[in-house]
Amino acid sequence: MSDTVIISVKGISKTFGGLKALIDVSFDVFQGEIYGIIGPNGSGKTTLVNCITGFIRPDKGHVRFRDEEITQWPVHKIAGVGVTRTFQLMRPYYSLPAFKNLIIPLWSPRAKKYGGWRGGGRHGDRDTVAIDILEEIGFERESRVPYKLAGTLPTGYQKRLELARCIALRPDVIFCDEVFSGLSMSEIAGMIPLIERLKMDGVTLVMIEHRLRELFRVADRIMALNFGEKIAEGYYKDVIEDKRVKEAYLGSEEV
Numbered sequence: 067m068s069d070t071v072i073i074s075v076k077g078i079s080k081t082f083g084g085l086k087a088l089i090d091v092s093f094d095v096f097q098g099e100i101y102g103i104i105g106p107n108g109s110g111k112t113t114l115v116n117c118i119t120g121f122i123r124p125d126k127g128h129v130r131f132r133d134e135e136i137t138q139w140p141v142h143k144i145a146g147v148g149v150t151r152t153f154q155l156m157r158p159y160y161s162l163p164a165f166k167n168l169i170i171p172l173w174s175p176r177a178k179k180y181g182g183w184r185g186g187g188r189h190g191d192r193d194t195v196a197i198d199i200l201e202e203i204g205f206e207r208e209s210r211v212p213y214k215l216a217g218t219l220p221t222g223y224q225k226r227l228e229l230a231r232c233i234a235l236r237p238d239v240i241f242c243d244e245v246f247s248g249l250s251m252s253e254i255a256g257m258i259p260l261i262e263r264l265k266m267d268g269v270t271l272v273m274i275e276h277r278l279r280e281l282f283r284v285a286d287r288i289m290a291l292n293f294g295e296k297i298a299e300g301y302y303k304d305v306i307e308d309k310r311v312k313e314a315y316l317g318s319e320e321v
């Protein structure tokens with residue numbers, strides 16, 4: 067983990083009607099770290115990701131990526147500089163084969179510029195690059211799984227496909243919105259090495275999780291949200307010991 071700030075969020079607020087979904091949230095993410103965001107259901111985690119990645123507009127506040135202010139940029143422009151996200155509610159192209167789901171990000175100017183997965187596909191066939199990426203993320207290359215319609219895949223594979231679509235863009239930062247949710251313990255155990263490998267490849271990861279134990283295995287630092295407010299930040303031991311975090315999760319078996 068470096069001391070270079072790659073994502074800086076300052077004073078983000080978002081109201082839906084009368085509901086304050088985010089209240090003055092600020093945090094910095096260092097290049098190459100795994101930054102965890104926790105919080106009970108409805109605490110504003112997905113709204114925060116939506117505000118940062120351009121899917122909704124914050125009412126107030128600023129987001130910087132490296133030296134650029136990206137607040138209020140459209141999604142494609144934010145993705146174009148290498149900031150991407152997975153969806154908590156998975157959004158594959160259900161009626162396309164799994165590997166064809168990667169063709170759209172692989173056609174993006176950014177993927178073209180950086181030549182596909184680890185430089186392997188600059189002159190290669192995009193279908194092959196798509197299969198390469200799926201193999202990297204745990205689809206058995208020789209099986210029929212990469213060719214099955216995305217909508218027919220089990221949750222574990224759909225979660226991986228979400229990550230694969232991000233990876234196809236050759237991102238610098240991935241916001242993972244609950245990539246472990248809906249997975250069995252063994253599926254999570256299979257995902258963790260993928261997350262660790264992305265980190266080793268230099269990708270900065272912001273992992274939003276409702277399930278704490280799994281996140282604590284991989285995250286360098288954690289921030290906790292409750293009712294739209296940041297209530298704690300730091301190393302996981304300090305965060306789980308925090309009185310306000312304990313109260314927020316009181317009655318839940320998560321902590």
Ligand SMILES: Nc1ncnc2c1ncn2[C@@H]1O[C@H](COP(=O)(O)OP(=O)(O)O)[C@@H](O)[C@H]1O
Binds near residue numbers: 087112113
């Ligand atoms: N588009 C929306 N319109 C109205 N309310 C919303 C919308 N998106 C989220 N909310 C509300 O904002 C709060 C935070 O939601 P969300 O960010 O999804 O929480 P989390 O991801 O932490 O579970 C919730 O009360 C939710 O109902």
Ligand SMILES: [Mg+2]
Binds near residue numbers: 112113154
């Ligand atoms: Mg959410």
